[in-house]
Amino acid sequence: SQQGEEDPQALSIQEGENATMNCSYKTSINNLQWYRQNSGRGLVHLILIRSNEREKHSGRLRVTLDTSKKSSSLLITASRAADTASYFCATARGSTLGRLYFGRGTQLTVWP
Amino acid sequence: DAMVIQNPRYQVTQFGKPVTLSCSQTLNHNVMYWYQQKSSQAPKLLFHYYDKDFNNEADTPDNFQSRRPNTSFCFLDIRSPGLGDAAMYLCATSSRVYSNQPQHFGDGTRLSIL
Numbered sequence: 726s727q728q729g730e731e732d733p734q735a736l737s738i739q740e741g742e743n744a745t746m747n748c749s750y751k752t753s754i755n756n757l758q759w760y761r762q763n764s765g766r767g768l769v770h771l772i773l774i775r776s777n778e779r780e781k782h783s784g785r786l787r788v789t790l791d792t793s794k795k796s797s798s799l800l801i802t803a804s805r806a807a808d809t810a811s812y813f814c815a816t817a818r819g820s821t822l823g824r825l826y827f828g829r830g831t832q833l834t835v836w837p
Numbered sequence: 838d839a840m841v842i843q844n845p846r847y848q849v850t851q852f853g854k855p856v857t858l859s860c861s862q863t864l865n866h867n868v869m870y871w872y873q874q875k876s877s878q879a880p881k882l883l884f885h886y887y888d889k890d891f892n893n894e895a896d897t898p899d900n901f902q903s904r905r906p907n908t909s910f911c912f913l914d915i916r917s918p919g920l921g922d923a924a925m926y927l928c929a930t931s932s933r934v935y936s937n938q939p940q941h942f943g944d945g946t947r948l949s950i951l
Contacts, residue, residue, distance in 0.1 A: 756937055767841070767927055767942030768880065775937065813879065823868055823887065823931065825940060827879040 731814055731831045739836050744801040746831040748814035749794075755817045757790055757797050758825065762811045771799075771812075804835045840864070843928050843943035850918055851951050858913040858946045860928030869911040870940065871903060872927040880927055886911060898922075915948075923950045 732747045756775045760768040774781045774790045787800040815825040841862045850856040872880040883897045886905045900916040929940040
């Protein structure tokens with residue numbers, strides 16, 4: 726069954742604005758990963774944050790993790806039209822090595 | 838470039854007619870995964886191989902099977918596809934089975950059932 730639930734389901738912004746997507750999950754995790762999927766394509770790994778980390782950066786991406794609230798957020802700063810895609814969080818649990826459980830994703834649209 | 842390749846990108850089959858989807862990788866990764874993704878839904882893990890060790894998810898339908906003849910190739914066989922099996926099928930790899938490794942995805946095969 727799915728673990729992560731992203732919020733919002735859809736987000737529409739203008740180029741240059743920041744985009745924030747949230748993910749909530751239900752059980753304890755080893756790590757949480759964010760993936761991006763362009764329409765009709767496969768998923769691309771963006772960033773992994775371990776359960777003992779609180780924040781991580783990669784270029785214009787910033788991910789936070791709050792294990793007490795079982796939630797994570799993905800911030801894309803200074804968004805571009807090319808950032809238009811679906812973004813998924815995926816959780817990995819210690820009891821199920823190698824398995825990732827994905828949420829339904831947030832569809833981000835960035836208007837030029 | 839090292840990558841995960843899925844063929845074909847689009848596959849059409851008839852209701853009940855067996856179909857095979859293929860995946861190859863040049864990453865030399867030990868682990869290969871098959872996911873099913875229906876429209877606007879989360880990718881759902883069907884099974885994975887750690888080397889030749891096959892791991893089936895509990896809720897994977899019985900008419901879904903997989904073969905991994907060598908490190909590079911993995912196949913998804915659907916014995917008797919139903920209309921509900923129409924979906925995007927994604928293959929992914931990772932270098933180790935431990936969950937702190939990112940997964941590398943192919944571009945998927947979109948399966949349509951007539």
